[in-house]
Amino acid sequence: MTTVQIALPPKLLPVFQGRADVRGAYGGRGSGKTRSFAKMAAVRGYMYGMSGESGIILCGRQFMNSLDDSSLEECKRAIEEEPFLAAYYDVGDKYIKSRDGRIQFAFAGLDRNIASIKSKGRLLICWVDEAEPVTDEAWLTLIPTLREEGSDWNAELWITWNPKRKSAPVESRFRFANDPLVKVIELNWRDNPKFPGKLERERLRDAQERPDQYGHVWEGEYATTIAGAYFAQPLTQAKAENRIGRVAADPLMTIRLFADIGGTGAKADAFVFWAVQFIGREIRVLDHYEVQGQPIEAHLNWLRSRGYTPDRAQIWLPHDGDTQDKVHDVSYRSAFEAAGYVVTVVPNQGKGAAMLRVEAARRLFPSMWFNEEPTQAGREALGWYHEKRDEIRGIGLGPAHDWASHSADAFGLMCVAYELPANRPAQPLNYRNRMIS
Template sequence: MSVLQIETAKIFQPLLAGARYKGAHGGRGSGKSHFFAGLLIEDSLAEAGLRSVCIREVQKSLKDSAKRLLEDKLAVCRLGEADGFRVFREVIETPGDGLITFQGMQDHTADSIKSLEGFKRAWVEEAQTLSTTSLALLRPTIRAPGSELWFSWNPRRKTDPVDVMLRGRELPTGATVVRANWSDNPWLPAELEQERRDCMRTDPDQYGHIWEGDYASVLSGAYYAASLTVARQENRIGRLARDPLMPIKAFWDIGVRDATAIWIAQFVGREIRVLDYYEAVRQPLGAHLEWLRSKDYGNAECYLPHDGSQEDAVTAIRFEDHIRSAGFFVTTVPNQGKGAAMKRVEAGRRLFPAIWFNAEPCSPGLDALGWYHEKHDEARNIGLGPDHDWSSHGADAFGLMCVAYEEPQKRPLVFPMRDMRWVV
């Protein structure tokens, strides 16, 4: 009897043992997908009748799936119909009437997901795109004895559901997770190595995310991408101390059904020093004010967008009046009119060279600025203005700060008049 031998990089060896959850995260060239494809074939050989599903959040066609990779692995391992593997257009049959199928989670509902009951392997590719809803549907569905859920991904944000689950403080019971990068791949092709070196040289701000598996700090093409890159190069993102003699200013984006964001800043000369950032989703106004007090910003001058003059749906009192009654000085910035969002972006880009950030407290806000981008209509190949997603709240509050900023005026020099006598 022949023995199947699949070469495995040392970094993936912990994933060879059985585990309810297996995760591999990291950058390009690590071999994550190749490892899981080989493991799926190995498990299908070891357990006759094994049913498995390869999953993506969105799968428009089989071109977006792992099917081609699995076919290539079967060819390399010289496995075919004589061994029980039969490749069809949409599925791969495995020994003992087993099956590998390919599906998109976005197409599933609470009822349709039941079709996966009895499956013992679920491999989620590009797991950074998996939504909270999809993850909540998938986990209890793959529940057959000895079943396993596998996740491979290049991290994008700390708050992505797969990162919260497999890189958070408390891992699920029976989870094995590894970080794998190009440096862990002993078979890294020379072509990929050259691509890596080129990326390091030509796109250093994206290098860490693409190749080292770091979280994305700047989205390519984002409105503030270039500005953030320059700010890091000039060391304007670091540690900042509060000036005890200068007033504290709080710039808001008010959220009722979504997030409220607040930037804390001081205007010192011609510099804007950003000290802190706050964001909370669907919390009452009192929670935001309590945060200001807890951080010793109780005397902050609060700047609100134009909707600060609107009435709270619960109390029928204007937001600005609520905040004033709590003891804060309030200014409501008038609406900038048509194209207000882009006017805020333009103001932000213009002032960015004069802005300094307190890195650690502002980290979530910097993530938002690095992500804030234009919504694109692919069919017509046109831009539709700023995309209103998770990043827009922090970006709008930042833009409000830049719109409200007034550059200090130079005072004329005044010299004291000396006693002068006129001689005729």
């Protein structure tokens, strides 16, 4: 029997040892995880074929409009690096299959073709690369298709991704799984023995010139800002100036709750609250709440649980606060007023309202102090909120409407309301009692 050695980052070796249901790696750029998983997919296909098993190695991504967006080229390069794999596989422009006819690679986008995966045939391995944006719905459909099993093997899910959001389904499902059959590790540039010199130069440039993005790009940290984000620079400045920490509420001042309205359907937009206090010209951002598909009673329960009762807090709603909920025939304004709250509906700012909120927030950011832990998810949304662009024409199309826009809209509503004449404080900036150590 011929023995072949495969060069992998040493940290990956335990991931591919023994039996598993899930194998994966997450981390920043230059770690070698994608090439390693592509190579091991080909190796496992070889092992299956040589043992007489037949089936499909499925390579998926959330977004794949064509083979150009797939892992096809990465798999080709990995096969070319190993002579025994190059001899075993027939590699064409648009396909990879074993010469004995037992193993075939297939490529699919989970956003469009997830239902068709059920009919792919006998799946031996499904490797999902760039798995961060994969939805929970896609995982629920994909995982049950991996049901093949032999005496000493079973179909496996492989995943690789660069972390962005702690709330991403891939994080909660796999990164923090407490299961010996889920083998997932962190892999970064320093774990790659073949880390190229060119990437090292790029890494050092990013550390020097783009420190706000460095941790996410190279160290596998969650993204606090992305390129083109409206609030990237203000958030970075707030962190540098120690305005993100433990911030106390003033017990004698009103807590103001600014909302973005969602709905109660399964596909409804998220409902958001930001809890803040205006103290002098200082804005204390105390708390953040976001939930999807829940009735008004759920929001009221959260308010009570946090001590934001009608005697301490008031609520500000966007212009559609008087609109009836489609499932429960009551408006948000009337429901909150019935619970005893003073409610203000902020008028529609008209055309360009989204950018008016962005500009108001940018003006006010230097006066803001954030209560770190309770506002973390909200600040992640602010760091993501960015301009949608037409890359062909090179023009901006205004704020992108995605998972981050609901928290950003409620935040912007707070800033617009602050600048209304009735709410603008006249006192000088109060520097006392900002932070509690």
